[in-house]
Amino acid sequence: MADFMNIGVVRWFDRRLPILSWTNHNLIDYPAPRNLNYMWNFGSLAGLALVIQIVTGIVLAMHYTPHVDTAFDSVERIMRDVEYGWLMRYAHANGASFFFIVVYLHVFRGLYYGSYKAPREVLWWIGLVILLAMMATAFMGYVLPWGQMSYWAATVITNLLSALPVVGEALVGWVWGGFSVDNPTLVRFYALHFLLPFVIAGLVGLHLWALHHTKSGNPLGIDTTGPQDFIRFHPYYTIKDAFGAGMFLIVFAVFLFYAPNYLGHPDNYIPADPLKTPAHIVPEWYFLPFYAILRAIPSKLGGAVAMVLSIGILFLLPWLDTSRVRSAAFRPVFRWFFWILVIDIIVLGVVGANQPEGAWILVGQVATAWYFLHFLILLPLIGWFERPRPLPASIAKAVLDGNEPASARRGAR
């Protein structure tokens, strides 16, 4: 980059619009901790997934018609008649799932390595807002094909608002633009589904701004002490991110070309019928744990509130976790409870996929209770009572002495 910047015309341009030195500052000579492991790949992968969604989504918008009479047929036309339309739609539908996969791994990375702790609280909040915006976008996108699952997902989710006291019923009618989910609902969801990804892109800009202000965390969770702790972003992490992107795209391609409907639901190939609900209605896999929490509380309002709080309490995480040590690598007790939480959330997902009957009801209630217990009771207590392992003096010292804890080293270097 330095040679390139010495070219006269390049320097001339950069003095007037410093986009090149900005790029250099943030993506090339940007100092990154030398010990980032592969769990630090999922941020860039989430960015890649967002780009895939926006590009394929704009293509789909050029062929889709948002009207209850034509929406379903226009999607089938995309599948059958538009050149490579099947590829665009399958890439978009599976891309949503893969977006959630990498974002969930990104969030769990943050939970494990304490990425939410000072001075990165705002960075963490913006990430949570992105997650909420993603959920809204995914939900409204799922409505657009106007199949049976689309229609009934829209009906069930919008009806959650009716749980609110006093204003609930009026609010639902306002969201619907009618007496039920119908054409006005479809068209407004389409407009918002088009808008929100660009809002997400703006939030990603803020997320990266906050990131580059506080600098990346690292698997040891200690602050950097000097230049010996850093390596340049390029080529070390550009190549590492590129490798991660290649792996991601291979797995993505496997689903795209060999199991494009595996993550979907066959009922959505039946046109929406407001007079008949499918026998077994479940949300997409990435909403299942939240769906389980919703159903665990035997009260309409209570379930909705619990579901909102399940993400809401994550905003308080920087203060609920009372330990000053960031990385779980040095927190023997926290690490156990982290993995129990992971299992708990997977259990919630399984519960969400099953009919709420028999033992599933109890399992769902226990798992929901544990989820809130973990964040509201256990996490503050662990911080008080746990004796963390001694932290290394610096990243460079830990790396060069070869005594990074295995849980901080996984895949590093």
Added chain:
Amino acid sequence: MARPEEAPKQDVRGFLVMAEHTPDAHEVGRRDFLSVATIGVTAVGAGFAAWPFIAQWNPAADVLALATIEVDLSPVAEGQQITVKWRGKPVFIRHRTADEIAAARDVDMDDLKDPQPDSERVLRPEWLIMVGVCTHLGCVPLGNQGEYKGWFCPCHGSHYDTSGRIRKGPAPENLGIPDYVFTDDTTVVIG
């Protein structure tokens, strides 16, 4: 396993230097090969990935499927003209009178801006079938009008004769003739 203690190498800006080998400026080494190979493979992959995004703008299968239409000519009496929609455009189908045919044939080629005998513009003299789009800027000319009793374009004043040839005005060419065949005496397939 501990490594031998040594101060990590740093460059002038204080960054850690990880490369062991610093090639001379003109040396073509393994690194250059890897760089060129990486960029090359990426470019090929990007090209293949880009193609579907370009191709999706092509006319879709259902659009192409409607590219041919069949028209029943039996209700069109002599002297009448119908307009049918073909590929989103008007197609004039005129059942010409003997006078019109004679007028179309009785023209000196030197008088024409786009010289073409009437016989090259029709399969059957009584049926003139042409795309009703002015060759100037795409308006639809009006029938039975203009100085040559053919068509007149209201947008910029182009006059066409009874064979649909440009005679006067800004249009550069005669009205276009689509591909068509008569499947029987009263049925024509256009496209």
